[in-house]
Amino acid sequence: MLAVFCVRACSGLAGFRTATRVRSVHSLPGITVAQIDEEVAKLLQLKAQIGGDDGKHQFVLKTAKxxxxxxxxxxxxxxxxxxxxxxxxxxxxxxxxxxxxxxxxxxxxxxxxxxxxxxxxxxxxxxxxxxxxxxxxxxxxxxxxxxxxxxxxxxxxxxxxxxxxxxxxxxxxxxxxxxxxxxxxxxxxxxxxxxxxxxxxxxxxxxxxxxFRIKVNDRRILDGMFAVCGVPDDKFRSICSTVDKLDKMPWEDVKKEMVNEKGLSEEVADRIGEYVSLQGGMDLAERLLQDHRMSQSKQACAGLSDIKLLFSYLQLFQVTDKVVFDLSLARGLDYYTGIIYEAVLTQAGAVPAPAEAQKGAPAEESVSVGSVAGGGRYDGLVGMFDPKGRKVxxxxxxxxxxxxxxxxxxxxxxxxxxVRTTEVQVMVASAQKNLLEEKLRLITELWDAGIKAEVMYKKNPKLLSQLQHCEESGIPLVAILGEQELKDGVVKLRVVATREEVSAHILSA
Amino acid sequence: MLAVFCVRACSGLAGFRTATRVRSVHSLPGITVAQIDEEVAKLLQLKAQIGGDDGKHQFVLKTAKxxxxxxxxxxxxxxxxxxxxxxxxxxxxxxxxxxxxxxxxxxxxxxxxxxxxxxxxxxxxxxxxxxxxxxxxxxxxxxxxxxxxxxxxxxxxxxxxxxxxxxxxxxxxxxxxxxxxxxxxxxxxxxxxxxxxxxxxxxxxxxxxxxFRIKVNDRRILDGMFAVCGVPDDKFRSICSTVDKLDKMPWEDVKKEMVNEKGLSEEVADRIGEYVSLQGGMDLAERLLQDHRMSQSKQACAGLSDIKLLFSYLQLFQVTDKVVFDLSLARGLDYYTGIIYEAVLTQAGAVPAPAEAQKGAPAEESVSVGSVAGGGRYDGLVGMFDPKGRKVxxxxxxxxxxxxxxxxxxxxxxxxxxVRTTEVQVMVASAQKNLLEEKLRLITELWDAGIKAEVMYKKNPKLLSQLQHCEESGIPLVAILGEQELKDGVVKLRVVATREEVSAHILSA
The missing domain is CATH 3.30.930.10 (Bira Bifunctional Protein; Domain 2)
Structure with missing residues (x-):
C-alpha cells in the first residue's frame, strides 16, 4: 500500500515543477526508494496474476511462505x-x-x-x-x-x-x-x-x-556465575546468548565471540569456560555450593540449593536417569527467572537428516535438531499485565x-x-448390479449401531473396485450383498486380508 | 498508518503557503478528514496507554473485539x-x-x-x-x-x-x-x-x-422459479437474497422490498410469494414437476428431479421425519450450484434467550438463532483454482x-x-506432616500405571484443604497416607462422595 499511497499523494501535487515532485518523493521520511521498487514489483506481479487480455485469472496455487x-x-x-x-x-x-x-x-x-x-x-x-x-x-x-x-x-x-x-x-x-x-x-x-x-x-x-537427555540449569546460577567471573552487569544478557550457542558451536568459537565481539577479557572468558563445561547431578550442585568463586554469589547459591532440592524430587519421580545439571544451558527468552530446561534427543539416527544438511551444511546443524522440549520458571510475567503488578x-x-x-x-x-487415515471398520459392497437400495438400508443399520462404515457413491460399482478400495484404505471387513444372499436373508462378511468369508444373518432389513 | 503517513507526506511540503497545505490534505484522494480524525484518536489513545510521566505502561487487559x-x-x-x-x-x-x-x-x-x-x-x-x-x-x-x-x-x-x-x-x-x-x-x-x-x-x-428440522432446496429450483415468475436474469442474486430474509421477516415485508427496493412488479412478486410458501416432501417435488409454470424451466425440473431422488435416499437412511423441502430456503453464498440445506432448532426453549433480545429486540431475533447447520453443493469452486478450470x-x-x-x-x-474440568481419578493426600516424600513416591507409581492423579504442591497441606480440593474439582477418590498406615504398608482409600474408606496394600513403595 505504501507505493500506491505515495503515488496518490504525489499526484495531489501535480502542477508543481517536476524537479520538486521528484525531490519530494526522495525526501519523504520513512520511505526508501527500495521500498517503492518492492511495492511496484509486487503490483506488477499482481497484475500479471490477474491476467492479460484473455480475462482469465491466473492464481498462484500455494500456501503462504x-x-x-x-x-x-x-x-x-x-x-x-x-x-x-x-x-x-x-x-x-x-x-x-x-x-x-x-x-x-x-x-x-x-x-x-x-x-x-x-x-x-x-x-x-x-x-x-x-x-x-x-x-x-x-x-x-x-x-x-x-x-x-x-x-x-x-x-x-x-x-x-x-x-x-x-x-x-x-x-x-x-x-x-x-x-x-x-x-x-x-x-x-x-x-x-x-x-x-x-x-x-x-x-x-x-x-x-x-x-534423550534433559538438561537443567537456573537463570540465577548463570547470572551469579557471570558476576563472579567478572562480566559487567550490563553484559549478562548478551553473554548469556553467546553461551546459548554452545550446543551448536565449539567452545573456541564461543570464546572468540565473547572476546572479539562482546569485549570480555580472555581471563573472564576462560573462567566462564571452566564452568560451562561442567555437567552432573545433585553432587555437582553440592560441589559448586562450596566453590570459592560461586559461593560468593547469593543468587548462584539460591539457584544451586534449588537444583539440589529439584534433584531430590526427581529421584522420587524416578527420572534422574535422563536429567543432567548442565551449566552451559542458557535459554534465550527474557522472561525466565529461575530453573530452565531443555530436552534433546541423543540418538542421531532418530532425527531425519534434513535435506539441506545433506547438501553440505555443517554437521552441527543436524545435531541441533535434537531439541524437543524446553521451558522454565517465569515468576515476573503475569505481574507485567497486572495493573498493580501482583505476581503469579x-x-x-x-x-x-x-x-x-x-x-x-x-x-x-x-x-x-x-498409516490409516480413516477408521472405517466395514465396507458395504455388492456383488451384482441394482443393489444400491439394499446397501443403503444395511449401512443405515450399521451407522445407527455406531459402526464405522462406508459405501461407494456409485449405483453399480464393480466388486473388484470395491475390494480395491478396502485394500488401499486398510478397511478390514467387507459386507457383500448379492441376490442369493438377499433371498436367504444373509450377508457375506469377508476379511479383506485373509479372504475368509462367513455368512451373517441380516436382522431387520 | 494512514494518518501518520499523511502527516509525513504533508511535512515534506512545509514552506508552501498554509492554505495550499490545508487544501492538499483535503484533496488527497483516498483519505477523508474523518479517517484522519480516527487515526489521530487512535494515536492519542496509544499515547495514553504508553503512559505519561510515571513511565509505567498501562495495559488494556482484554481480548480483541x-x-x-x-x-x-x-x-x-x-x-x-x-x-x-x-x-x-x-x-x-x-x-x-x-x-x-x-x-x-x-x-x-x-x-x-x-x-x-x-x-x-x-x-x-x-x-x-x-x-x-x-x-x-x-x-x-x-x-x-x-x-x-x-x-x-x-x-x-x-x-x-x-x-x-x-x-x-x-x-x-x-x-x-x-x-x-x-x-x-x-x-x-x-x-x-x-x-x-x-x-x-x-x-x-x-x-x-x-x-429440529432440516430445510432443503436447490439453487436451480430457485433460479428456475425466478425465471418462470418473470424476474429479469440480472436480478436473480439480488432477489435471492431478499427471499433469504423470509426466516426473519413476514412475507409482506419481503414483498415490499422486492417491489419498492428491487423494482419487481407486484404481479411477479406475488407469483414468487405463492411458491416460497410451499413446503413438503417428495410429493411436493412431484407436484411441482407438473406445475404449468415450473415445468417450463429445464433448470427447475433438473432440481426437482434431484429433490425426488434425494428423498428416496433419505427414506432409506430413515431421516425423512426431520427433512422438509422448503422453497423459501435461499442460502446467500454465491458458490452453491445445486442442493442447499439448513438445519434449525424448532424448540424455542432449547435456545438461550440472548441478553439483547431480552432488552426489547424483536422476538424474531431470538427465533433466528435456531440455525445450527447448513451447506450445499458447489460444483464450480475447485475449478476456479485449477489452471485449466477442471471441475471437482x-x-x-x-x-x-x-x-x-x-x-x-x-x-x-x-x-x-x-462440569468437571479435569479427569483426575485420585488425589494423593496426607493426614500428618512431613509425608511429602511418601506422597511423591506413591503418585509416581500411580502415574506410571496410567492413573490420573494429583498431589498438592505444598510440603504440609492440611487434610481438610486436600479434601476440599477433591470436592471442588470432583475428584472421586483420595489416597490418604498416614504414619500408622505407612508402618502397616497400607494406604487408606476414601470415596469422597460417601466417605467410605478401605485400606489398600502398597505394593512396591
Whole structure:
C-alpha cells in the first residue's frame, strides 16, 4: 500500500515543477526508494496474476511462505502424537484453555526483546491494532491477569506465528503448533518444577523417539556465575546468548565471540569456560555450593540449593536417569527467572537428516535438531499485565511438537508402515448390479449401531473396485450383498486380508 | 498508518503557503478528514496507554473485539461437543486435513461477493500479501486444486475470521470455529448429498439439542422459479437474497422490498410469494414437476428431479421425519450450484434467550438463532483454482458449532450440572506432616500405571484443604497416607462422595 499511497499523494501535487515532485518523493521520511521498487514489483506481479487480455485469472496455487497444509496421513500421525501428549497432561490433572489467535498489539509489546520483529501484525482496517500470537505463554499470562487467576495447572495446544526465515525441512515453520503445560501459583519450592520434568520424561518415553537427555540449569546460577567471573552487569544478557550457542558451536568459537565481539577479557572468558563445561547431578550442585568463586554469589547459591532440592524430587519421580545439571544451558527468552530446561534427543539416527544438511551444511546443524522440549520458571510475567503488578509465579514446559511430527513422519516413511487415515471398520459392497437400495438400508443399520462404515457413491460399482478400495484404505471387513444372499436373508462378511468369508444373518432389513 | 503517513507526506511540503497545505490534505484522494480524525484518536489513545510521566505502561487487559478466551469449563463442554461430532464424521469414513490460518490474499479474492469486506488482511511487512481465512471451504477448494485431488471425503474443524459486527450473546464472534464435512468427487447423483443430511441428522440427534428440522432446496429450483415468475436474469442474486430474509421477516415485508427496493412488479412478486410458501416432501417435488409454470424451466425440473431422488435416499437412511423441502430456503453464498440445506432448532426453549433480545429486540431475533447447520453443493469452486478450470464436484455441510456451544453452556448453567474440568481419578493426600516424600513416591507409581492423579504442591497441606480440593474439582477418590498406615504398608482409600474408606496394600513403595 505504501507505493500506491505515495503515488496518490504525489499526484495531489501535480502542477508543481517536476524537479520538486521528484525531490519530494526522495525526501519523504520513512520511505526508501527500495521500498517503492518492492511495492511496484509486487503490483506488477499482481497484475500479471490477474491476467492479460484473455480475462482469465491466473492464481498462484500455494500456501503462504513458511506454512503448509496437513494431508490426511500427516493428520493421522498428528492425532496420535497429540493423544499421547494430552493423555499425559490429563494424567497430571491439567485443565485446558484456549485464547484467540490474535491479541491486541500492545499485549505482545515488550515481551520478546529482539524477536519482536518476527511478530505478524494485522492490517489496520479500523478499530484495534492486532497481532498474531507469537507464543502461548504471553497470552496465558494475559489470561491469568485479566481473570485474576492465581492458581491453575493448564495445557494449551495451538498454533503460533513467527515471521522467521523458516527451515521447513527441519520442522521449522512460520505457522506452527505449540504444546504447553504450565503450573501457576505460589507453592513450595521445586515441586511443580519437578513435575514439569517428570512430564517431559513421560512424554518422550511414550513417544518412543529414541534416547534423550534433559538438561537443567537456573537463570540465577548463570547470572551469579557471570558476576563472579567478572562480566559487567550490563553484559549478562548478551553473554548469556553467546553461551546459548554452545550446543551448536565449539567452545573456541564461543570464546572468540565473547572476546572479539562482546569485549570480555580472555581471563573472564576462560573462567566462564571452566564452568560451562561442567555437567552432573545433585553432587555437582553440592560441589559448586562450596566453590570459592560461586559461593560468593547469593543468587548462584539460591539457584544451586534449588537444583539440589529439584534433584531430590526427581529421584522420587524416578527420572534422574535422563536429567543432567548442565551449566552451559542458557535459554534465550527474557522472561525466565529461575530453573530452565531443555530436552534433546541423543540418538542421531532418530532425527531425519534434513535435506539441506545433506547438501553440505555443517554437521552441527543436524545435531541441533535434537531439541524437543524446553521451558522454565517465569515468576515476573503475569505481574507485567497486572495493573498493580501482583505476581503469579509460573513454571512450564513447551513440547517441540513440530519437530516430533517431523520425526514421526520420517519414521512412518522409513518403516513403510501403512498409516490409516480413516477408521472405517466395514465396507458395504455388492456383488451384482441394482443393489444400491439394499446397501443403503444395511449401512443405515450399521451407522445407527455406531459402526464405522462406508459405501461407494456409485449405483453399480464393480466388486473388484470395491475390494480395491478396502485394500488401499486398510478397511478390514467387507459386507457383500448379492441376490442369493438377499433371498436367504444373509450377508457375506469377508476379511479383506485373509479372504475368509462367513455368512451373517441380516436382522431387520 | 494512514494518518501518520499523511502527516509525513504533508511535512515534506512545509514552506508552501498554509492554505495550499490545508487544501492538499483535503484533496488527497483516498483519505477523508474523518479517517484522519480516527487515526489521530487512535494515536492519542496509544499515547495514553504508553503512559505519561510515571513511565509505567498501562495495559488494556482484554481480548480483541469479537473474540473470547475459553476457560476450562467452556473447554470441557467444547471437547464433549467436538467428540460427538468427530465420532460421527469418522463413522462415515471421513479423513481430516488442516490448512494454514492465513492464505495468499488473492486466494480469497472474488469468492465471497459483498462479504469480502469482512476479510481480515495481514499488514504488509514485506513478502506476500496475506489474509486470514474466512471459511474452510475456499481453502479446501484451493487444497484440492493444488494437490490435484479429485476424490476425498474430509472433515476440518478450525477457526475462521470475519470482521463482522458480532453479536456475541448469540454465539456470533469475529473468531469462531467452523466444523465442515465435505465430499468431493464425480459420483452418481444425490448419494453424497443424502449422506450429508444423514450426518446432520445424526449429530443433532446425538447432541440432544431438542427438536429440529432440516430445510432443503436447490439453487436451480430457485433460479428456475425466478425465471418462470418473470424476474429479469440480472436480478436473480439480488432477489435471492431478499427471499433469504423470509426466516426473519413476514412475507409482506419481503414483498415490499422486492417491489419498492428491487423494482419487481407486484404481479411477479406475488407469483414468487405463492411458491416460497410451499413446503413438503417428495410429493411436493412431484407436484411441482407438473406445475404449468415450473415445468417450463429445464433448470427447475433438473432440481426437482434431484429433490425426488434425494428423498428416496433419505427414506432409506430413515431421516425423512426431520427433512422438509422448503422453497423459501435461499442460502446467500454465491458458490452453491445445486442442493442447499439448513438445519434449525424448532424448540424455542432449547435456545438461550440472548441478553439483547431480552432488552426489547424483536422476538424474531431470538427465533433466528435456531440455525445450527447448513451447506450445499458447489460444483464450480475447485475449478476456479485449477489452471485449466477442471471441475471437482463437491457437496458439504458446516455444523454451526459456536451456536451449539452457546446452547450447551446455557444448558450446563441451567441444569446446575457440575462440569468437571479435569479427569483426575485420585488425589494423593496426607493426614500428618512431613509425608511429602511418601506422597511423591506413591503418585509416581500411580502415574506410571496410567492413573490420573494429583498431589498438592505444598510440603504440609492440611487434610481438610486436600479434601476440599477433591470436592471442588470432583475428584472421586483420595489416597490418604498416614504414619500408622505407612508402618502397616497400607494406604487408606476414601470415596469422597460417601466417605467410605478401605485400606489398600502398597505394593512396591
Amino acid at each position: 513458511g506454512t503448509r497444509d496437513y494431508n490426511p496421513k500427516q493428520m493421522a500421525i498428528r492425532e496420535r502424537v497429540f493423544n499421547t501428549i494430552i493423555s499425559c497432561f490429563k494424567r497430571h490433572g491439567a485443565e485446558t484453555i484456549d485464547t484467540p489467535v490474535f491479541e491486541l498489539k500492545e499485549t505482545l509489546t515488550g515481551k520478546y526483546g529482539e524477536d519482536s520483529k518476527l511478530i505478524y501484525d494485522l492490517k489496520d482496517q479500523g478499530g484495534e491494532l492486532l497481532s498474531l500470537r507469537y507464543d502461548l505463554t504471553v497470552p496465558f499470562a494475559r489470561y491469568l491477569a485479566m481473570n485474576k487467576i492465581t492458581n491453575i495447572k493448564r495445557y494449551h495446544i495451538a498454533k503460533v506465528y513467527r515471521r522467521d526465515n523458516p527451515a521447513m525441512t527441519r520442522g521449522r515453520y512460520r505457522e506452527f503448533y505449540q504444546c504447553d503445560f504450565d503450573i501457576a501459583g505460589q507453592y513450595d519450592g521445586m515441586i511443580p518444577d519437578a513435575e514439569c520434568l517428570k512430564i517431559v520424561h513421560e512424554i518422550l518415553s511414550e513417544l518412543d523417539l529414541g534416547d 509465579p509460573c513454571v512450564g514446559v513447551s513440547i517441540g511438537i513440530e519437530r516430533i511430527f517431523s520425526i514421526m513422519e520420517h519414521k512412518a516413511e522409513v518403516s513403510a508402515e501403512k | 469479537g473474540t473470547r478466551d475459553y476457560n476450562p469449563k467452556q473447554m470441557a463442554i467444547r471437547e464433549r461437543v467436538f467428540n460427538t461430532i468427530i465420532s460421527c464424521f469418522k463413522r462415515h469414513g471421513a479423513e481430516t486435513i488442516d490448512t494454514p490460518v492465513f492464505e495468499l490474499k488473492e486466494t480469497l479474492t472474488g469468492k465471497y461477493g459483498e462479504d469480502s469486506k469482512l476479510i481480515y488482511d495481514l499488514k504488509d511487512q514485506g513478502g506476500e500479501l496475506l489474509s486470514l481465512r474466512y471459511d474452510l471451504t475456499v481453502p479446501f477448494a484451493r487444497y484440492l486444486a493444488m494437490n490435484k485431488i479429485t476424490n476425498i471425503k474430509r472433515y476440518h474443524i478450525a477457526k475462521v475470521y470475519r470482521r463482522d459486527n458480532p453479536a456475541m450473546t448469540r454465539g456470533r464472534y469475529r473468531e469462531f470455529y467452523q466444523c465442515d464435512f465435505d465430499i468431493a468427487g464425480q459420483y452418481d447423483g444425490m448419494i453424497p448429498d443424502a449422506e450429508c443430511l444423514k450426518i446432520v441428522h445424526e449429530i443433532l440427534s446425538e447432541l440432544d439439542l431438542g427438536d 464436484p463437491c457437496v458439504g455441510v458446516s455444523i454451526g458449532i459456536e451456536r451449539i456451544f452457546s446452547i450447551m453452556e446455557h444448558k450446563a448453567e441451567v441444569s446446575a450440572e457440575k
